[in-house]
Amino acid sequence: MLEGISIKRNILLNPGPATTTDTVKLAQIVPDICPREKEFGSMMKQMREDLVRIVHGDPKVYTSVLFCGSGTINIDVCLNSLLPKDKKILVVNNGAYSTRAVEICEYYGLEHIDLKFPVDELPDLQVVEETLKADPDIALVHTTHNETGTGILNPIREIGALAHKYGAVFTVDTTSTYAMRPIDIEKENIDFCMASAQKGLMAMTGLSFVIGRKDIIEKSAQYPRRSYYCNLFLQYDFFEKTGEMHFTPPVQTIYSVRQALDEYFAEGEQEKWARHTRVFEAIHKGLEELGFKDVIKRELQAGLVVSVRYPDDENWDFEKVHDYCYERGFTIYPGKISTTNTFRLCALGAIDEEDIVEFFKVLRCALQANNISIPVKYKEC
Numbered sequence: 001m002l003e004g005i006s007i008k009r010n011i012l013l014n015p016g017p018a019t020t021t022d023t024v025k026l027a028q029i030v031p032d033i034c035p036r037e038k039e040f041g042s043m044m045k046q047m048r049e050d051l052v053r054i055v056h057g058d059p060k061v062y063t064s065v066l067f068c069g070s071g072t073i074n075i076d077v078c079l080n081s082l083l084p085k086d087k088k089i090l091v092v093n094n095g096a097y098s099t100r101a102v103e104i105c106e107y108y109g110l111e112h113i114d115l116k117f118p119v120d121e122l123p124d125l126q127v128v129e130e131t132l133k134a135d136p137d138i139a140l141v142h143t144t145h146n147e148t149g150t151g152i153l154n155p156i157r158e159i160g161a162l163a164h165k166y167g168a169v170f171t172v173d174t175t176s177t178y179a180m181r182p183i184d185i186e187k188e189n190i191d192f193c194m195a196s197a198q199k200g201l202m203a204m205t206g207l208s209f210v211i212g213r214k215d216i217i218e219k220s221a222q223y224p225r226r227s228y229y230c231n232l233f234l235q236y237d238f239f240e241k242t243g244e245m246h247f248t249p250p251v252q253t254i255y256s257v258r259q260a261l262d263e264y265f266a267e268g269e270q271e272k273w274a275r276h277t278r279v280f281e282a283i284h285k286g287l288e289e290l291g292f293k294d295v296i297k298r299e300l301q302a303g304l305v306v307s308v309r310y311p312d313d314e315n316w317d318f319e320k321v322h323d324y325c326y327e328r329g330f331t332i333y334p335g336k337i338s339t340t341n342t343f344r345l346c347a348l349g350a351i352d353e354e355d356i357v358e359f360f361k362v363l364r365c366a367l368q369a370n371n372i373s374i375p376v377k378y379k380e381c
């Protein structure tokens with residue numbers, strides 16, 4: 001029935017949602033089903049196990065809990081659910097997504113320390129340790145693995161070791177690395193990590209998941225309840241008792257995730273990471289050929305997001321360049337660094353090196369069409 005359907009292929013270079021395969025898109029078209037049916041429940045059970053398997057978690061120790069929402073829901077869930085009474089959160093913050101975690105603390109009125117570091121540098125581990133040592137009330141440490149706003153890769157294994165040394169739970173926002181950069185949840189000292197279906201998994205928007213330690217979730221049943229829809233224990237407990245999501249799941253999205261998981265395991269963890277790396281390197285090569293400069297030192301980059309400085313050219317106009325590329329099937333994305341004007345090119349999604357080669361042909365034409373000089377100009381050097 002679905003044969004002959006042709007869907008235009010767009011290359012998304014934004015930091016998610018990602019380009020998907022047609023098989024994942026079409027997996028959403030299924031006979032209508034009530035998600036309380038056993039058939040649907042067993043699909044979710046398998047999915048929860050597969051999501052743990054991607055980060056090599058021991059299924060006896062780790063579980064995954066699904067939520068209907070975009071990736072931010074996971075940060076909300078972890079922070080509001082995993083903080084004991086009268087305790088404090090430490091956010092190791094060097095970018096936009098850890099700042100989002102700080103805002104969540106503010107909205108819930110959670111005691112927290114916003115430990116800020118420059119957005120183009122790694123957090124200073126000595127300062128992290130001193131902060132933990134000085135404040136025994138810190139019960140939860142949170143940070144972001146790949147700060148998607150800049151593309152910097154944070155040293156989570158080291159931060160996790162410090163959190164554990166001082167008796168705190170470690171939650172990591174892995175939304176922009178999960179199912180791309182290989183992660184071993186235990187080796188990385190992660191108690192909880194998280195992602196949404198539309199990034200590394202290359203599925204549709206609407207499903208997000210937290211992966212973490214069962215014993216801590218069970219203990220958190222005793223913690224203050226600060227949200228109803230976004231309580232981790234409540235959702236976990238309902239899954240364990242009934243095999244269902246507490247409230248209506250995003251049914252068709254879940255079918256697309258099932259297909260995406262099958263494609264993930266068929267491609268293979270190492271092969272998929274090698275493909276993202278090829279795409280990332282092709283992005284750098286194309287940028288260098290046009291004279292563009294990036295913001296984050298290459299050795300600090302997570303290998304998935306490149307933040308590019310706007311050229312100092314009076315004709316440079318991001319919107320115009322964006323629109324030119326967009327009309328030809330390529331999406332580029334504004335930056336997220338408040339102090340520098342940047343745009344981003346990301347290596348997520350079902351794309352490969354040849355797509356990037358095609359993109360740079362289009363970008364070159366976009367520069368020419370707007371009378372922007374090639375190689376692009378920068379004032380200081």
Ligand SMILES: *Cc1c(COP(=O)(O)O)cnc(C)c1O
Pocket residue numbers: 015016070071072073097144146147148173174175176196
């Ligand atoms: C994409 C992303 C999120 C989730 O953002 P949404 O706008 O809710 O999709 C969270 N953290 C990181 C690091 C991300 O890259």
